[in-house]
Amino acid sequence: MPPKRKTKKRRLKRTLPGDRTDDIASMIRVDHAGEYGAKRIYQGQLAVLNKNPKVEKLLAHMAEQEAVHLDFFDREIADRQVRPSALHPLWHVSGYALGAITAKMGVEAAMACTVAVEEVISEHYAEQLAALENNQHEKRLAAVIKKFKSEEEEHHDIGLKNDAEAAPAYPLLTKAIKAGAWLAIAVAKRV
Ligand SMILES: [Fe+2]
Ligand SMILES: [Fe+2]
Numbered sequence: 001m002p003p004k005r006k007t008k009k010r011r012l013k014r015t016l017p018g019d020r021t022d023d024i025a026s027m028i029r030v031d032h033a034g035e036y037g038a039k040r041i042y043q044g045q046l047a048v049l050n051k052n053p054k055v056e057k058l059l060a061h062m063a064e065q066e067a068v069h070l071d072f073f074d075r076e077i078a079d080r081q082v083r084p085s086a087l088h089p090l091w092h093v094s095g096y097a098l099g100a101i102t103a104k105m106g107v108e109a110a111m112a113c114t115v116a117v118e119e120v121i122s123e124h125y126a127e128q129l130a131a132l133e134n135n136q137h138e139k140r141l142a143a144v145i146k147k148f149k150s151e152e153e154e155h156h157d158i159g160l161k162n163d164a165e166a167a168p169a170y171p172l173l174t175k176a177i178k179a180g181a182w183l184a185i186a187v188a189k190r191v
Contacts, residue, residue, distance in 0.1 A: 044099025
């Protein structure tokens with residue numbers, strides 16, 4: 001029997017310095033920026049949706065996990081002396097704005113935002129795990145990313161379970177947020 005052909009993995013063009021997925025400093029920088037952005041999104045949503053105890057509890061649960069994720073990458077940035085993203089003020093403002101604006105559109109739009117962002121982050125972490133697969137020096141980092149990835153997937157599913165798909169213009173809204181999140185990832189790897 002002929003050997004099975006390996007399916008080609010999706011590969012983005014990586015031509016700029018700092019954009020290789022096996023560049024650990026770049027990985028830490030983008031993950032740190034991403035977890036900070038996630039924290040700000042949930043802060044923005046909580047500021048608006050604080051009158052609905054059920055929704056507030058869900059958001060607070062996700063925000064708590066994001067705080068743990070951010071804390072880990074905060075320490076990695078310090079321990080490994082990685083330069084954090086220079087665009088911290090942008091992640092600070094845009095994360096909160098994304099959370100607050102979608103929350104003002106309604107609970108469903110806030111959940112749609114979660115579905116979109118968490119889908120992108122999960123995929124991004126999957127790419128990093130693939131890049132770290134044969135790296136004997138980064139087993140601890142890979143294990144932590146794996147755990148975080150499963151929690152991002154849980155957040156994604158919370159969004160879906162809480163009527164994300166009933167948000168106004170759900171396909172367009174999630175497409176736009178996902179495009180923004182991928183762009184932010186591409187930028188934060190380098191800047
Ligand atoms: Fe996270
Ligand atoms: Fe998350």
